[in-house]
Every structure is written in structure tokens, then in C-alpha cells.
Amino acid sequence: MKWFFRIFFRTIRLVLTPLMLLWERLTPPRALVRTPERQQQVDAETARLALYQFRACPFCLRVRREMARLALAIELRDAQHDAAHRQALQQGGGEIKVPCLRIEGADGSTTWMYESAEIIRYLQERYAG
Secondary structure, three states, X not given: OHHHHHHHHHHHXXXXXXXXXXXXXXXXXXXXXXXXXXXXXXXHHXXXXXXXXXXXXXXXHHHHHHHHXXXXXXXXXXXXXXXXXXXXXXXXXXXXXXXXXEEEOOOOOEEEEEOHXXXXXXXXXXXXX
């Protein structure tokens, strides 16, 4: 019975993954428009951020769509297929769980933020206004 569930969910994942990625490509959210000076300032601030993610993770997809809506140029790091990023996530954040936003402070401190809702709330508070 265990093998049945494993095959069932693997099949669902194989079918839904391409559909989710296609939906992400075909329906991008309308990006927030800022003045060029403000956008340059936001880009400089987001240069200290990195999102560790799996391409087909639905929670990562939510965060990426919010990043697109807020017009944020945050570096995406593939923790699923890139061993170096996966190891950095485990060593820095303590666990391999995505999405994870790595926030490097101005003083050199690093914060690892898990949970898509928390990441989205952080991005909205900082960059939506």
C-alpha cells in the first residue's frame, strides 16, 4: 500500500509541476512602478538578499510571484540542484527547507527567514510602499 501512495503522489507531482511552471511564465503579475531613483535604491537594498528555493515548490512560487509584483531583483539560489547552495542553506539556516530568504544586514549579520507567508510579509513591509 505504501508503494501505491508513493507512485500516486509522484505521478501527481510529474503532472502538476510543468503546469505550475507554465502558469508562472504565462501569467506574471503586474510589477509595481517606482521612480528610477527609488528603483535603483531598492535594487541596492535587495542586493543583500538571496532566496533559496526549489523551482517547482508551490510555496517558492508564491514568493517568486510576490517578488515579481514588487519588482524586486533578489538573487534566486537553487537549493535542489546546486550542491553548494544546498550546503550553504543547511550550514547557515540550520535545515534544508525552502523557501528561505537570506538577509545580510549592513553590519554583516545574517538572518535566515523561512516560511513563505513570513517572507512575503517582510518584502511587502519593506518594499510595497
